[in-house]
Structures are given as C-alpha cells and as structure tokens.
Amino acid sequence: MSGTFWTGSRRDQLAGYLFVAPQLIGWVLFVAVPLVLVVWYSLHEWNVLGDTFQFTGTANYRELLDDPKLRRVLVVTALFSAGLVVGNLTLALFLAVLLNQRLRGTVAFRTVFFSPVVVSLIAWTIVWGFLLQDNGGVNGLLRVAGVHGPNWLRGDTTALVSVIVVQVVKNVGLNMVLFLAALQGVPAVLHEAATVDGAGWWRRFRSITVPMISPTILLTSIITVVGSLQVFAQIAVLTQGGPGDSTTVLVYYLYQEAFQFHHFGYGATLSVLLFAIVLALTVVQWQLRRRWVFLES
Amino acid sequence: MRTRGMAYALAGLLALSVAACGGGKSDTPKASNTGPVSLRMTVWTSNAAHLKLFNDIAAAYKAAHPRITTITFDSIPLDSYTTTLTTQIAGGNGPDLAWILESSAPDFVSSGALVGLNSTIDSAAGYNAKDLSPAATRLWTQGGKLFAYPFSTSPFGVFVNTDLLTAAGVADPAGSVASGQWTWDNVRSAAAAAHAKTGKAGLVIRDFDYKGWDNLSTVWTGWGAQAWSADGKTCGFNQQPMVDAMTFLHKGIFTDQALPGPGTTADFFAGDAAMTITQISRASLLASAKFKWDLVPLPTGPKGKYAVIGQAGLGVLKKSPHADVAADFLAYFTNPANSAKLAAYFPPPRKSQLTAETLAKTNPLLKPAQLQQVVIDGIASGVVKPSHSGQAELNQAVRSALDPLWKPDANVRSVLDGVCTTIKPLLAK
Numbered sequence: 001m002s003g004t005f006w007t008g009s010r011r012d013q014l015a016g017y018l019f020v021a022p023q024l025i026g027w028v029l030f031v032a033v034p035l036v037l038v039v040w041y042s043l044h045e046w047n048v049l050g051d052t053f054q055f056t057g058t059a060n061y062r063e064l065l066d067d068p069k070l071r072r073v074l075v076v077t078a079l080f081s082a083g084l085v086v087g088n089l090t091l092a093l094f095l096a097v098l099l100n101q102r103l104r105g106t107v108a109f110r111t112v113f114f115s116p117v118v119v120s121l122i123a124w125t126i127v128w129g130f131l132l133q134d135n136g137g138v139n140g141l142l143r144v145a146g147v148h149g150p151n152w153l154r155g156d157t158t159a160l161v162s163v164i165v166v167q168v169v170k171n172v173g174l175n176m177v178l179f180l181a182a183l184q185g186v187p188a189v190l191h192e193a194a195t196v197d198g199a200g201w202w203r204r205f206r207s208i209t210v211p212m213i214s215p216t217i218l219l220t221s222i223i224t225v226v227g228s229l230q231v232f233a234q235i236a237v238l239t240q241g242g243p244g245d246s247t248t249v250l251v252y253y254l255y256q257e258a259f260q261f262h263h264f265g266y267g268a269t270l271s272v273l274l275f276a277i278v279l280a281l282t283v284v285q286w287q288l289r290r291r292w293v294f295l296e297s
Numbered sequence: 298m299r300t301r302g303m304a305y306a307l308a309g310l311l312a313l314s315v316a317a318c319g320g321g322k323s324d325t326p327k328a329s330n331t332g333p334v335s336l337r338m339t340v341w342t343s344n345a346a347h348l349k350l351f352n353d354i355a356a357a358y359k360a361a362h363p364r365i366t367t368i369t370f371d372s373i374p375l376d377s378y379t380t381t382l383t384t385q386i387a388g389g390n391g392p393d394l395a396w397i398l399e400s401s402a403p404d405f406v407s408s409g410a411l412v413g414l415n416s417t418i419d420s421a422a423g424y425n426a427k428d429l430s431p432a433a434t435r436l437w438t439q440g441g442k443l444f445a446y447p448f449s450t451s452p453f454g455v456f457v458n459t460d461l462l463t464a465a466g467v468a469d470p471a472g473s474v475a476s477g478q479w480t481w482d483n484v485r486s487a488a489a490a491a492h493a494k495t496g497k498a499g500l501v502i503r504d505f506d507y508k509g510w511d512n513l514s515t516v517w518t519g520w521g522a523q524a525w526s527a528d529g530k531t532c533g534f535n536q537q538p539m540v541d542a543m544t545f546l547h548k549g550i551f552t553d554q555a556l557p558g559p560g561t562t563a564d565f566f567a568g569d570a571a572m573t574i575t576q577i578s579r580a581s582l583l584a585s586a587k588f589k590w591d592l593v594p595l596p597t598g599p600k601g602k603y604a605v606i607g608q609a610g611l612g613v614l615k616k617s618p619h620a621d622v623a624a625d626f627l628a629y630f631t632n633p634a635n636s637a638k639l640a641a642y643f644p645p646p647r648k649s650q651l652t653a654e655t656l657a658k659t660n661p662l663l664k665p666a667q668l669q670q671v672v673i674d675g676i677a678s679g680v681v682k683p684s685h686s687g688q689a690e691l692n693q694a695v696r697s698a699l700d701p702l703w704k705p706d707a708n709v710r711s712v713l714d715g716v717c718t719t720i721k722p723l724l725a726k
Contacts, residue, residue, distance in 0.1 A: 048387040049408035051616065134560035154507075154559045154703065240508065241693075243700035259380050261690040262404075264387060 035275075041268035048262050060269035069245065069253070076160070077249045081228040083164040088224050089217070092172045096179030097205075110180070114173035121170065125237040128166045129153070132238070156246035159239050163247055167234055171227070175220045182216035183209065211294040218293050222285050229278050250274050334619045335367045336626055338394040338611075339382055343372040346581055347642055351630075354638065358629050368626065375504075379689065386410070386616065393617040394627060397445055399608040400511060402436045403686040411444040411612040412620050414627065418443070421628035425647075428633070433646035436681060437610045445610030446631045449643035451576040452606045452675025453515045453595060454667075455484075460588040461571040465491040470572075470593045474670070477597075481519055481545065484572070484596040488555035491571035498563035498570035499555040503579070507559040507703050510695055511683050515574045515605045517542035519598020524683040524695070525724055532717035532724060534695075535710070541599070543702065544709045551705040559703045576607050577672055578642050580662045592667045594675065606679035609643070644672050651676060687726055694719050 045056045064070065095113055099106045116124060131137040132152040139149035152162045186209055194204045210217070232251045235241060241248035241256065248256075254274065258267025342348070348370055355368035371392060373381045379401045385391050397405050405411055418426045429447075437445040457470045467487040473479040488499025505512040514524065522539035525532055533539055549555040557563050557570075565573035566582040574595065583590055595604060611631065613623040629635065636645045640656055650656070651673055653665040660668060685691055698716040701707055 046387075047408065048383050049404060049410040051410070132560075133562065134558060136560075151558075151560045154700075242508075242697060243703075244697050256693060259384050260693065261687070262383055 038268045038271050038275075041265055042272050044265045044268075046264040048264060056265065060266050063266060064269055064273060069248075072245055073248050073250055073253045076245070076247065077229065079160060080164060080231065080247075080249050081225060083161070084167055084228040084231075085221065085224050087164060087168040088172055088175055089220060091168060092175035092220070093179050093217075095172065095176045096183055097209075099176070100180060100183045110176075113176055116170045117173040119170075121233050122237060124170055125166065125234050128162075129238050132162050132166075153239055154243055156243060159243060159247050163231075163234055163238055166238065167228075167231060170234075171224075175224065178216055178220055179213065182213035186212040214293045218285065218289050222282055225281055225285065226278055229274065229281075250277075331364065333364055333366045334622050335369070336365065336394065336619065336623055337369045337371055337392045338396075339371045339373055339378075339385075339392045340396045341373055341375040341378045341398075343374075344581055344642075346584075348372070350638060350641070354630055354635050355626075358626055365622070365626075386614065391614050391616050393619055393623040394611060394613050396448075397610045397612055399436060399610075399682055400684045400688045400692070402445070402608070402610060402684055404688060405610075405612065406437060406439050406444045407686060410615060412615050412617075412624055413442040413444060414446065414613070414624060415443055417621075417624040418446075418628050418631075421625075421632065424628060424632055428647045428649050430646050430648050430651070430676075432676070433608070436608055436684065437612075445612035446627060447608055447646045448611045448631060448639060449578065449609040450606055450646055450676055450679075451578050451608070451644050452604050452671055452679050453574055453576055454592050454671035454675070455572055455574055455595060456565060456579070456583070457572045457591050457593060458565065458568065458570065458588050459591055461491055461495050461497055461568075462487065465494040465571065467491060467571075469591075471591055474593050479593065479596050481516070481596045481598050485545070485549045485553060485555045488549070488572055489553040492554050495571070497568075498557040498561070498565075499572065500549075501557060501563050501565050501570045501573040503565070503573050503575035506562070507700075508696055510699055511692070512574075513546070514680070514682050515595060516546060516598075518603050518605050518680050519596065519600060520545075521598075521600040523680075525685065525720075529685050530724055532720055534713045534716040534720075538600075540710050540713055543713060547702065547707060547709055550703070577644065577663065580660070581642060583662060592663060592671055594670050602678075604675035604679035605682060606675060607682050644676060685724070687723060691720055691723050694723055 042060050043055060043057060045054050045059070046052070099110050099113075133139075134151040134154070136152075138152065142149040150158050152158045190208050190212070191204055194208055199207070229249075230251055231249060232255065235247055235249060235252045236255070239247040241252050250270065251274065254267050254270040257263045257270060338351075340347075340351070351370045355370075359365045359368060378396075379398060382391070382395055415426075418424050430450075433447040433450045434443055437443060437447055455470070459469065462470065465487075467490055468478070470479060470487075473483065484500065490499075491497065492499040502512050502515065511524070517523075517539055520538040520542035522536065522542045523533040546556070550558055563569040565575075566579070566586070568586075568588050577592065580592065594602075597603075611627060613620050613627055617623050631639075633647065633650075636647050637650055637655065637658075639645065640650055641660055644656070645651065653669045653673060656668045656672060657663070657665045695716055698719040699712065701715070702709065702712040
C-alpha cells in the first residue's frame with residue numbers, strides 16, 4: 001500500500017512542505033495563533049487578578065464605539081503618524097540626494113546618519129529624555145544661542161513634536177540608505193539626455209529621479225506608516241502618554257487598558273482595531289500605487 | 298477540503314486558547330505534591346543589603362526544609378512593578394509570593410488573587426499573630442481574613458542635607474522641630490533659600506516627578522485634604538483644604554522655586570537637593586553619603602501635626618502550584634525573629650517590635666530620637682497613602698487631569714474641579 005501512496009508527486013509535495021515547514025511553523029505559532037487569540041480575547045472580559053474569563057460577545061466592540069477617550073487617541077495617533085511619515089520620508093530623501101554626490105566625506109556623513117538605526121531604542125530614548133528636560137542639553141544649546149527653550153516634554157504640542165523628532169532621527173538612516181540605493185540605480189544617461197534637452201536640476205529631479213525611485217518610495221512609505229502606528233517604547237519612556245493625553249497614541253492606550261488597568265478584553269479589542277487600521281492603510285497604499293509608482297500602471 | 302481543513306485548524310486554536318484560560322477557583326491554598334519545590338518572590342527592591350538579608354532568611358529556611366530547592370527574589374523596578382506582576386500572572390508565569398504596593402491592595406485583596414493566610418500563621422509555632430497591629434493589617438484584611446502580611450509600614454519623613462542648609466544660612470531643622478518652628482511655611486522658605494543660595498534643588502518630593510501624584514498626600518494631609526472620602530465615593534480634590542494645599546505647592550514650585558519644576562530632576566541622595574520627603578527605608582542609600590544629614594518628621598501643616606505612611610504587603614498567589622509551601626515560607630519569613638531582622642529596613646507591623654530600642658538595634662544609621670519621632674509616632678498616627686479599587690485607572694486619570702496644574706499660570710481651582718469631573722465615574726464604580 002505504501003508503495004502506491006508515495007508516488008513521485010506526493011514525495012515532491014512532502015519535500016516542499018518540509019522545506020517551508022520551519023517558516024510556516026514560526027508563522028503559525030507567532031503570528032496566526034496570537035492573531036486568533038486576540039480576536040478571541042476581544043469577545044471576553046478577562047479579569048487577570050480574579051482569574052475570570054467570561055464570554056461577552058460584542059460588548060467590547062460596543063464599548064469601542066462609546067469610548068469617549070478613543071476619538072482623542074485616534075486624532076493623536078493620526079497626528080503622530082502624519083508627522084513621522086512626512087518628516088521621515090522628506091528628511092531621508094533630502095539626505096539621500098545630498099549624500100549621493102561624489103564628494104569627500106560623504107561616507108562619514110552616511111555613517112553618522114545611519115548610526116542611530118543600530119543604537120538600542122530604549123538607550124536612545126532615555127538619552128533624549130535627559131536632553132529634552134527643562135534644564136537639559138537641548139535648552140542648554142538654545143541658551144547659548146540666546147533663546148529660552150520651552151519645557152519640551154511638558155507642553156501639549158511640544159511633547160508630541162519632541163516624540164516625533166526623536167523617532168524621525170532614530171530611523172531616518174534606514175530610509176536614507178534605501179533611497180541611496182534607489183538613486184544609484186537611476187541610469188545617468190537619462191539625466192544626461194534631459195540636461196541636453198535643457199532641463200534644470202529641479203525638473204530632472206521631479207520628472208526623472210522621483211518616478212525612477214517611486215517603487216522605493218512606496219516600500220518606505222508602507223514600512224514607515226506601519227511602524228508609526230506601532231510606536232510604543234518612545235512614548236512609554238519619554239511621556240507616558242502625557243501631558244494630559246497629548247501623546248497617548250493607540251498602542252500606548254491599548255497597553256494602558258490591558259496591562260495597567262487589567263481590561264485585557266478591551267485591550268484586545270483595541271488591538272483588533274489597530275490591526276484593521278494598519279491593514280486598511282496598507283491596502284489603500286498598495287491599490288494607489290498604480291496611480292503614481294513607475295512601472296506599476 | 299481546504300475550507301474544512303482551515304475550520305478544523307481554527308477550532309483547534311480556539312480550543313487551545315480556552316484550555317489555556319481555564320483555571321482553578323478554590324479559596325484555600327492548593328496543596329502541592331511532596332516533590333522538590335522552587336519558590337519565586339517578586340520584590341521591587343534591588344538594594345544589595347535588602348536582597349542579602351532575604352537570601353540569608355531563605356537559606357535558613359531551605360536548610361530546615363530539604364525539599365525546597367531554590368528560593369529566588371525577583372527584583373522588578375518600582376515604577377512598572379504592578380504592571381509587570383499582573384502581566385506575569387496573565388501569562389501564566391506569576392510568582393509564588395509577591396510584594397504588593399498599598400495602592401494595589403484593594404484590587405489584589407478583593408479580587409481573590411491571594412491566598413488567605415490566617416490558618417497558616419495561626420498554626421505556625423511561635424508566630425504570635427495577635428502581635429500584629431490592627432492598624433497595619435486593616436488594608437490587607439477582608440471579611441476577617443488576612444490576605445497579605447504588611448511587611449513594611451513605613452512613615453514618610455524629611456531627610457535634610459544639613460551641609461547645604463548651613464551653607465544657605467537656614468536654621469537647623471532638628472532645632473526647628475524642637476522649638477515648634479518646623480512648619481510648612483518655614484520649610485518652603487528654607488527650601489527656596491537653599492535653592493537661591495546653593496543652586497541645588499530645595500525640596501524634592503521623592504517619586505512624585507509630576508506623575509506619582511499620590512506622593513503629594515505627604516503635603517496635603519497637613520491641610521486636612523484627602524484625594525477621596527473614606528468610603529471612596531466622594532472626590533476630595535476640589536474641596537477647600539485641597540485647593541489651599543495645592544495653591545501652596547504651586548506657589549512653592551513656580552513663584553518661590555522651593556521645589557524643582559516639571560522636567561527637572563534632582564537626587565537628594567546624590568547631594569543634589571537640600572531636603573527630600575521619602576520613607577525611612579531609603580535611609581540605606583545614605584550609608585556612604587558624603588554630606589551631613591538628618592531625618593525629621595513631616596512639617597506641621599495648617600491643621601497641625603500629621604504623619605503619612607506607605608505600606609507594602611507580602612502575599613501568596615492563589616495560582617501558585619505550591620501555594621501551601623509558599624504560605625509556610627511566608628510564615629517563616631515574617632516570624633518574630635525574622636521580622637526583627639527585616640526591621641532594619643522595613644518597619645514591622647508587630648507591636649512588640651515597634652519600640653525605639655528594638656528598631657535602633659537594627660537601624661545603625663538612624664538615631665533613637667529619629668526613630669521615635671518619625672517611625673513610632675508616625676505609625677501610631679499616620680494616614681495611609683490614597684488607595685482605591687481600580688487604582689491604576691484612577692492614577693492615570695488623576696495624573697492626566699492634574700497635568701495642567703504644573704504650569705506657571707494655572708488656575709488651581711479650575712484644574713482641581715476638572716480632576717473631580719474626570720474621576721467621578723471611576724469613584725462610582
């Protein structure tokens with residue numbers, strides 16, 4: 001019987017499954033199972049201390065609609081993401097264009113701008129926490145320049161701006177390197193032909209460089225949008241969501257509800273909401289690519 | 298086929314999750330088998346002297362109980378302590394024993410997360426449970442059952458850097474206490490003078506840092522203010538005593554600069570501040586201090602003399618697979634002999650040990666007069682820091698609503714009205 005069962009094609013299939021098994025098992029254990037569990041938890045009220053786990057149906061989702069804090073949290077999340085994505089991509093592209101010149105010292109500058117990427121996130125954030133104090137390094141520098149700096153992490157607007165800037169500087173190097181690689185893939189002949197036709201620097205940048213590197217812009221924008229929605233450690237270390245709730249983004253709110261207030265069911269519901277938002281934004285970006293990404297139309 | 302396979306897979310996952318979430322519901326400690334046992338206790342101290350004492354007590358217990366293989370003390374930073382502890386419990390990786398902050402006491406005691414300790418300590422030889430002060434055990438008792446042992450009942454006092462105060466030309470605090478001049482008005486002036494003349498911070502309310510607002514109860518109790526009424530139902534933030542106390546603090550911070558402002562850190566124990574309000578267990582940080590210091594009681598407020606105490610309990614988690622062994626270890630850890638040793642750092646709840654002579658034996662850094670004034674008198678008359686069920690959510694709500702107060706042009710009354718509006722629904726829960 002076994003001889004007839006193990007036909008050549010079945011053996012090939014088994015070999016194929018075995019090859020993908022390590023990746024598939026990891027995906028199932030660390031992605032699929034938690035994802036299903038989160039949805040399952042979101043249908044329950046889970047009291048960790050009392051050790052109770054009661055099915056509540058859609059009660060947590062109804063609470064989501066009635067939650068007076070959620071609207072503000074979503075606005076803060078949107079402001080944070082918009083600031084981070086625009087700041088990061090603009091600065092990364094600017095630096096990549098600058099450092100794409102054949103000039104002395106560009107390698108050193110590339111290293112300087114990339115180095116924060118490899119620094120521990122928590123160490124980076126704690127150091128910035130000291131620098132941004134009222135009597136910290138940033139205001140010390142401003143005083144030298146004769147400017148009285150604000151108390152960065154204690155003002156509603158300055159706290160949000162500070163968290164965005166700290167995160168932009170931390171990760172801009174990664175997008176800069178991706179843009180540099182893309183810029184170096186733009187054929188010089190296109191620029192030469194456009195120069196011969198009388199196109200200036202800005203016209204060549206707009207009509208040649210940007211379309212040619214647009215697949216990389218798509219990639220970096222998807223990665224940065226997803227990353228911006230998942231920011232947690234910087235908020236936890238720098239502001240704990242304050243002052244007031246001016247830096248309480250969705251992930252931090254989720255953490256508060258689940259791990260500080262012990263509302264694990266509602267926390268799970270918020271993470272389902274986060275998943276839906278990330279998924280929707282990624283799908284929208286992917287669908288819109290045909291309109292602006294070169295070679296995708 | 299593919300759809301059915303997927304359905305089976307999902308059903309399997311769900312079954313797995315349900316199984317993972319099931320748990321025992323018994324009220325008594327689970328009896329473990331007779332095999333080897335490892336115990337783990339979470340604590341928020343990482344002080345080497347504290348941990349050495351715990352390990353010494355644990356070693357003596359292990360020597361008498363061969364089935365105990367290891368007893369580990371797991372240090373978790375204070376500011377994330379309760380969150381980390383509950384996350385460990387949620388993940389099925391909770392400790393066998395845990396320190397519990399007074400602010401979390403109502404949640405832990407009322408939730409049924411802890412094992413009742415009465416039967417274990419009543420049957421422990423020489424334990425003398427009657428010696429425990431009812432004032433100390435009140436927060437940890439429900440329905441006549443003790444759910445955690447109040448291993449530390451620690452009054453707040455004012456540590457003063459006498460070198461800095463002398464340099465600022467301020468009168469000796471101990472002398473001010475003796476002459477009845479140790480009042481909040483005088484302390485604020487002294488702190489402002491110390492800051493102006495030495496450039497160091499004046500008075501630091503330790504662990505407040507414009508977030509841990511419950512530490513401000515060490516100030517507002519002097520005005521007779523309270524965060525909420527004794528039954529926990531009525532907000533006290535917008536009542537006159539609190540408005541007066543907060544106005545006093547606001548002026549101290551932004552007008553007199555007697556306290557460091559928001560976003561400025563200063564560590565008294567590193568010599569960066571003239572005075573700090575904290576608990577006496579921090580005295581161990583002064584073992585190698587390079588400046589002269591003293592410990593005096595909290596200043597007198599408009600309502601007269603007062604004391605504020607912080608408490609910490611030690612409980613056994615019901616989910617522990619060795620809850621009975623853990624409870625037995627707790628009874629040993631806190632028996633009269635070990636309680637006297639722990640008194641070196643943690644004021645004990647045992648009435649017989651709350652004497653200046655007993656405490657002086659194990660507190661070489663503190664003088665008998667300091668122990669009498671701050672510790673013994675403090676415990677006798679002290680008000681416990683605010684605690685309420687759902688404290689974590691209340692903490693966050695109050696912190697967030699108080700943030701507008703920490704600006705120079707804040708309207709104190711309107712901010713405090715806002716605090717009450719915010720926390721009213723939480724107090725009603």
